[in-house]
Structures are given as structure tokens and as C-alpha cells.
Amino acid sequence: xxxxxxxxxxxxIVLTSLLVVVLRNPIYSALSLLIMFFHVxxxxxxxxxxxxxxxxxxxxxxxxxxxxxxxxxxxxxxxxERYHPQFPFGAFLGLTILTEVLLLAYHRSVVNxxxxxxxxxxxxxxxxxxxxxxxxxxxxxxxxxxxxLYSTYLFPFEVASLILLVAMIGAIILAKxxxxxxxxx
Amino acid sequence: xxxxxxxxxxxxIVFITGVVGVLIRRNIIIILLSIELMLNATxxxxxxxxxxxxxxxGQVFVFFTLTVAAAEVAVGLAIxxxxxxxxxxxxxxxxxxxxx
Numbered sequence: 001x002x003x004x005x006x007x008x009x010x011x012x013i014v015l016t017s018l019l020v021v022v023l024r025n026p027i028y029s030a031l032s033l034l035i036m037f038f039h040v041x042x043x044x045x046x047x048x049x050x051x052x053x054x055x056x057x058x059x060x061x062x063x064x065x066x067x068x069x070x071x072x073x074x075x076x077x078x079x080x081e082r083y084h085p086q087f088p089f090g091a092f093l094g095l096t097i098l099t100e101v102l103l104l105a106y107h108r109s110v111v112n113x114x115x116x117x118x119x120x121x122x123x124x125x126x127x128x129x130x131x132x133x134x135x136x137x138x139x140x141x142x143x144x145x146x147x148x149l150y151s152t153y154l155f156p157f158e159v160a161s162l163i164l165l166v167a168m169i170g171a172i173i174l175a176k177x178x179x180x181x182x183x184x185x
Numbered sequence: 186x187x188x189x190x191x192x193x194x195x196x197x198i199v200f201i202t203g204v205v206g207v208l209i210r211r212n213i214i215i216i217l218l219s220i221e222l223m224l225n226a227t228x229x230x231x232x233x234x235x236x237x238x239x240x241x242x243g244q245v246f247v248f249f250t251l252t253v254a255a256a257e258v259a260v261g262l263a264i265x266x267x268x269x270x271x272x273x274x275x276x277x278x279x280x281x282x283x284x285x
Contacts, residue, residue, distance in 0.1 A: 006187040010195045017199045017222050021206035026214050033218055040225055046187075047236040049244050056228075059251055064221070064258045071262045072214060075269050090208030094201050101197040105190055144241045145248070153245050160252040167256030174263035177270070 005046055012039045026072045030065060037061045051142040192233035200226035213268070213275045217261050224254045 016036040020029045037060045044053035149157055199222055206219030228247045235243025269275055 003187055006191065010191070013195065014198055014202075017202045020218055020222060021202055021210065021215070026212060026218075029215055029218055033221065036222075036225070040229060043229065044232055047232050049232050049236065049247075052232060052244050052247055055248070055251065059255065060221075060225075064255060067258055067262055068214065068218065071265060074266070075275065077212070077214075077275060087209045090205050093208065094205035097204070098198065098201050101201070102194065105194050105197070108190060141241075141244075145244055148241050149245050149248065152242075156249060160249055163252060163256050167259045171259040171263040174260070175266045 002046065006043070009039045009043045009046070012036070013043070026077060027069070030068045030072060033068075034061055034065050037065065049141060051145055189233060189237045192229060196226040196229040196233070199223075199229070211276050211278055213265050213277055216277070217258065217265075220257065220261075221254065224250055 013036055016032040016039070019032040020036070023029045023032065037056060041053040041056040041061075044050070044056060203219040203222035203226065206222065207216050210216055210219070228250055231243040231247045231250070235241060235247075265275060268280060272279055
């Protein structure tokens with residue numbers, strides 16, 4: 001059952017991510033990316049990361065993608081008719097890397113097949129080891145993330161807020177039309 | 186329980202799709218969308234490993250990736266608007282001022 005659910009989500013994710021690249025109209029690309037975000041959120045739920053699933057939908061689908069759609073509709077772009085001239089090169093490179101990864105993964109899975117009981121023990125062991133960042137899974141997902149985020153990773157959290165501030169100021173300065181013209185004139 | 190390697194293969198496929206999208210498309214908006222694809226592929230990897238090792242640190246890092254993605258989108262779209270104002274196109278081939 002879990003495998004079936006995974007394959008549904010994985011299939012839709014791969015299909016929509018291909019559509020993002022292939023479709024000509026940017027609006028259709030953005031909408032298929034929206035479907036992909038929702039299915040990635042579903043994948044997070046099956047991995048017991050419920051908080052991230054909610055954040056994925058709120059931030060990615062609710063904020064980032066709406067921003068994309070705003071810009072696409074603001075610019076009123078004509079459909080582009082052609083791919084880049086380096087299309088064969090890019091496709092060749094992508095296919096090469098894909099084959100490489102798939103071969104590597106297949107090889108790995110064949111090699112690791114007898115060692116799968118070991119991986120099952122490895123999954124249960126970290127609860128016993130008292131690592132500082134390990135929180136007992138008895139608490140809820142959001143509580144665990146909050147405890148780690150506001151204790152161990154407090155400094156990166158503050159840096160992230162600084163990044164957002166810089167991005168906000170930068171976006172305003174770049175997109176405002178007559179910020180510097182007024183001062184000159 | 187789904188094996189970890191399935192998640193890694195899925196994220197690799199999505200990531201490579203993003204790379205190919207950056208390489209072959211000429212529309213800057215689609216290129217930014219492909220970058221979003223790549224960031225999402227890394228997020229899938231982070232969450233899969235976090236679930237596999239029963240460790241929430243991976244999910245915390247997804248949080249930071251999300252922050253960087255939001256910042257990148259805000260600045261990137263502002264740059265696109267500024268570019269469109271100067272040339273009334275968003276085809277990457279038209280912007281070759283720095284090209285030798």
C-alpha cells in the first residue's frame with residue numbers, strides 16, 4: 001500500500017516536472033509546477049513530515065508560484081516558438097547523467113540487497129544513541145522541528161531572516177522604476 | 186516501507202529534469218521554474234533521509250532551502266522585470282551584453 005502511494009506520487013512528480021520543461025506556454029508550466037508542489041507535499045506526509053507538507057503548500061504553492069503567475073501575466077509574453085539552439089547538447093547531457101544515476105542506483109540496490117536487515121537496525125539505532133540533535137519521536141513533528149530550529153540552529157535561523165530582508169530590499173530596488181531617476185532629476 | 190533508494194532515484198530524475206530545463210529553454214521564467222525543480226529535488230532527498238535516520242535536522246535544512254528559494258524568486262523576478270523594461274523581451278539570447 002505504501003509502495004503504491006509512493007509510486008503514484010513519484011509518477012505524478014516526474015510527469016509534471018517534465019511538463020514544466022516541455023510546455024511552451026509559461027502559464028501551463030507554472031500550473032504543472034503547482035501540481036508537482038502538491039504531490040511533493042503528499043510525499044512529505046507519507047514520510048511523516050506533516051509540518052513541512054503544510055509549509056510546502058503555503059510557501060511554494062501559495063506565495064512563490066503566485067509571484068511567478070503575477071510576473072507571467074504582468075509581462076504578457078508571446079509564446080516562444082523554439083527551444084534553445086543548444087537543445088541537442090542539453091538533452092544529450094541530461095540523458096547521460098540520467099543513465100549514469102540509474103545505473104549507479106541499480107548497481108547499489110543489487111549490492112545492498114543482502115544487507116537490508118542491517119539498514120532496518122540502523123533505522124532503529126539512532127533513538128538509542130543520545131545524539132544532541134536527536135529528539136524522541138514521541139513528540140509531534142512540529143514540536144521536534146521547533147526545538148531543533150530554535151536551539152541548535154538558532155544562528156542559521158537568524159541568518160535566514162537576514163537573507164529574506166536583503167531579498168526584499170533588493171527586489172524593491174530592482175523593480176521600482178524611478179527610484180534613482182527622481183534623485184537625478 | 187519504501188526503500189530509500191527509490192526516493193533518491195526520484196529526486197535524481199527531478200533534478201536532472203531541472204538541469205536540462207535550464208540548458209534548453211530560452212524563456213527566463215521557465216529557467217527560474219527549473220531552478221525551483223532542482224531545489225525541490227534536494228528537498229525530497231533531505232526529507233527522505235530525515236525520515237530514514239529518524240532525525241529532524243534534515244527537515245530543518247529543508248526550511249532553510251525554502252528561505253533561499255523564496256529570496257531567489259523575489260530577486261530573480263525583480264531582475265526579470267528590470268530586464269523586460271530595458272529590452273521588452275525575456276529571451277535569454279537577447280541579453281548578451283557581457284558576451285565576448
